[in-house]
Amino acid sequence: MFPFKTMLNLERNSKTPLFLQIANGLIENIRTGVIGEGRKLLGTRAMSVVLEVHRQTVVAAYDELLAQGWIETRRSSGTFVRRKLLQFSPIALNKDALSSAPKIETGFALRHAQHLALPLLKGSTALSFDDGFPDTRLMPSDVLARAFREVLKKGYQKNLLFYGETKGELSLRLELVRFLNETRGLNITTDNIMLTRGSIMGIYLTTQVLVEAGDNVAVSTLGYGSGNLVYENKGANLILIRTDEYGLDVEHLAEICREKPLRMVYVTPHHHYPTTVTMPVARRLQLLKLAQEYGFAVLEDDYDYDFHYASSPILPLASVDTQGFVVYVGSVCKSVSPALRIGYVVAPAQLIEEMGQVRRIIDRQGDNLTEAAFALMIREGDFKRHLKKAQRIYHKRRDLFCELISTTPLSAVLEFKKPAGGMAVWAQFDPQFPIEKLSERAEKKGLKIANGKAHGVNAVRLGFASSNETELELGVNILKTCF
């Protein structure tokens, strides 16, 4: 028999009750294999004598072991450690050697129904003409940190530390409603808005409630790849619509409408992604008319409305949609920082309700705290101040960048139209020009640019917003030496 008294080493003065000390001690010895599988334990009476405790204390300890399944009682023959128990000890308790864990494949079969792989654009502190990301050095970090602390301080009283609404924190919905009504000519209430995490979640939720497998979803031939993945993932057929110098070709869309039913059309009218052009008013009106005539939804993605440099920007489709055909998606990821995962969907209240139901099973809700902190930043005017500042700076950077890339030898191979807004130039290279090589060479010299494979044409987006003027000059100088 085992030296239980020594093994268990009970402490009479401990806060842990004796019965628990006994149970824990036995478990430890069983788990480590000291008391082997199938071994018989002392009876409760004998054990109580050995341990010098009350018999009821041992009974309570054995009850605990029994409940947890470490031991079993066989009628009239006693109490035993369960067989096959040690299979249940962890594989190895290796605290720090993180790389040493065994490579385990899944036991069950995997199916690869969907291919969602597509290059991910990240952005970084490295010198780069990226996809059109903001300069996060302009982010009012101090203000955000203060707002976050402020919100946390009142978090309990304001019910911000609990589960909240799937539609998002009310204070931010309210501030965004005001902001959007004022800047975009929308006319919405807090029932028409749901906070999301970036535009992509707005696209995802819209697709979940509107699109079913087999539905036709129309997108631009030159369009937003991640969006397309969302529709395809839901089982939709992608219908490709021609793209020209004014964005999605609505004449072509009209032809398609006569041929087959469409469930949804995805557009980026303000600055077409990736080509940056603005869809003219006449074409917008025609698009809305088609939606009304054929009953499809228009998913308007207005990812960088806040940055427009030429004249007044045209108001979004959503501002004139009196009949509920437009779902409007936006985000502050491009306005402030991709790390501030706050976006929104604007739609008829009924649709927002349905999105809330879907949201609930995805991640239940947004971040109350971050949302409330950002609401504070809007209310205090910090967001608008930031936008004004960034708009001024990006405007200058656009002008400088366009000037820089208009000079030889770049101008000989690269054609572009100065974008009216946004954060990138759509650079079209001569059909024979090897963008991939340019990209490789530039990267070796310290400048990242896309390799021209993202959009199926010999063109890349060159983001100018995230680089300051020195960096823009440095970057273009590198480019000039790369071919």
Add this chain to the structure above:
Amino acid sequence: MFPFKTMLNLERNSKTPLFLQIANGLIENIRTGVIGEGRKLLGTRAMSVVLEVHRQTVVAAYDELLAQGWIETRRSSGTFVRRKLLQFSPIALNKDALSSAPKIETGFALRHAQHLALPLLKGSTALSFDDGFPDTRLMPSDVLARAFREVLKKGYQKNLLFYGETKGELSLRLELVRFLNETRGLNITTDNIMLTRGSIMGIYLTTQVLVEAGDNVAVSTLGYGSGNLVYENKGANLILIRTDEYGLDVEHLAEICREKPLRMVYVTPHHHYPTTVTMPVARRLQLLKLAQEYGFAVLEDDYDYDFHYASSPILPLASVDTQGFVVYVGSVCKSVSPALRIGYVVAPAQLIEEMGQVRRIIDRQGDNLTEAAFALMIREGDFKRHLKKAQRIYHKRRDLFCELISTTPLSAVLEFKKPAGGMAVWAQFDPQFPIEKLSERAEKKGLKIANGKAHGVNAVRLGFASSNETELELGVNILKTCF
């Protein structure tokens, strides 16, 4: 003709170029209807004379209007404001009367394929015996605010302000790997973990990559409703497995396995939801053996592992799964605050990769900043200190609460087993006892409890963790006067 000079009111010293001032001024007048649809504008030469500017300035302004679609040029007859243009002005620019926006229904048809409505449990500062939520007053808010500020300060340099990894911020994955290996006996690396937003997103992502429409997913008859919505939403058939005093009845599961193929089994072995019981070791081993034999995935949801009061907790299934059958889901929502939307999925690397691809089209990534801030809290020991403190406090509250509800008149109608861990008691009432009325009466007196409709049996979860000792006594006293 219009008094253009007065209407446009050009400022020679403004930073805005003259051509833009002209374009903006004309747009404003067209938009507000002052210059009507179809009206002819002055030719560029005449306009330049009227405005006293260079003709090229007017040409540039008209080009802008043309590009934006406000005007059109008819060969040899001049420049006109486009017809039907005013339809595109916003419905009404109403900045503050948020409630006055017109109720718009969707224009396109809605389909209601799924019913995802289920009562949402929120939690609040009000006196309540909730579903088993943490006391967010214990949350180390100052520490979190400091960590957040710290992270923001170094945000740019540390690449935290950009788009990041779909799997989540590496520093937190690393800290959680260490924490889980140490506390749960797991043996994983950062390739095996994906950060999510609460357990629910872990369940959602697992379902997206593993389950297809028509698959069988086994769950407990008494189980987690939100999880069931996820499987049903994906088109799975729910197979209900009996639940007994040790959780999911694995014997019954074995019977089902012989009858039909299962794709996945959802379990909460540590503290069964909603009944709080712990699944014994023998049953766990049998479950794993079935998974290996029949090739199904085990989705182990360990939502409140950190709070266990009796003896050592049994290690999770995931700690002994050498063959890749278990997907392990957890979260800090129950450990700290539901507002801290941080959870995780642990699985073979290959599966985590696939989840990352799906994640990318949902919300792309978590909150870099919050994740990095929480990593800091783990690294500095703040998280463990919080857990230790909360564990001690909840332990006391459990004991007090169980004592309080063991007294008359409650004890006459209510049966329960003191839970070995977690944050709620599973209170089973006499079959005829009207829980709904009890709940209504209690609410009138200021105490919220569930109405007994959530689980299809005459029982409710009574959360004790979120109320302090005074509140527990107050609440139970209210309960006693309600029937």
